[in-house]
Amino acid sequence: MKKKIIERLKELYPDVKTALFYRNPFELLIATILSAQTNDNQVNKVTITLFDKYPSPALLGALKPEELAEYIKTIGLYKNKSKNIIATCNLLVEKHNGQVPQNREDLMNLPGVGRKTANVVLSCAFNIPSIAVDTHVFRVSNRLGLVAGKDTLETEKQLMDVIPKESWSDAHHWLIWHGRLVCKARNPMCEECQLRGLCNFEQKKG
DNA sequence: AACTCGGGGCA
DNA sequence: TGCCCAGAGTT
Structure with missing residues (x-):
């Protein structure tokens, strides 16, 4: 059955396939954090310019939470997400050489990343079955x-x-x-x- | 286990 | 207008 x-x-x-717009693991990670409890179309509208302006963890993580919050304010739960995304970017720079980790434990230690987001990144960005x-x-x-x-x-x-x-x-x-x-x-x-x-x-x- | 964050979409 | 949502963190 x-x-x-x-x-x-x-x-x-x-x-x-995923409706999220992304070109590399970093963009997928951020877009997926943003998409929680939110319409994907709204996320794409923001990220399509956000990633051109801040294409790396170092650049995105250098923003103040209020600056990022202002940028993504059309997305639900935007204050939490701004704080988490900046913390995640800084952690990527400090602990992961600016790269998105390719294992579940490291991914879930990133602020804003839970079981669902971690598995999306593993399977979609790295072809690691999950x-x-x-x-x-x-x-x-x-x-x-x-x-x-x-x-x-x-x-x-x-x-x-x-x-x-x-x-x-x-x-x-x-x-x-x-x-x-x-x-x-x-x-x-x-x-x-x-x-x-x-x-x-x-x-x-x- | 319950509570909170939250703007946009849709009835 | 009111109700709900491609979750995650905190209490």
Whole structure:
């Protein structure tokens, strides 16, 4: 059953990729920190000029929090993000030779970087297989019965267990798009869902 | 486990 | 207008 769900998702969302605009690991890292709880389009609008002006950790980290905050004020949670991004940039310069680290532990020690952001960077920037679990990914895979329990590190292990390794990065996007378009948090469109019959959430919710 | 940050999108 | 959101840090 789970294998069949994965195969079907792959058919449904063949060409999905991240909507974030970035040209290197550093830009992806910053863009992903900015994207938390926020519309990607808004992030792209800001970063497309931000990265031209401040293309490196040293340059971006030299800003004062208020300066960066002013720059990104159209993005939600902008004060926290400004502070975290500058701290992260300074840490990259001081501890990582100005480079984005390529392992989970170092990434998660960067301010503003949690499980989801770390995995996005690992899989998208460095091709290190991992599954980034955000609210969409968890909700959809939970409803589909691919994972059980709360959203913890265990969720990632459960997903990695049922998804072929070569699809880990893609599966993140399949589940996100299915969550945004069909399997919505409220008023999920079960009647029109292409996975109807493979999923027992509709019965459970009734 | 609950609370906070937050502007923009959308009903 | 009110409600919600491609999370992470703090209490």
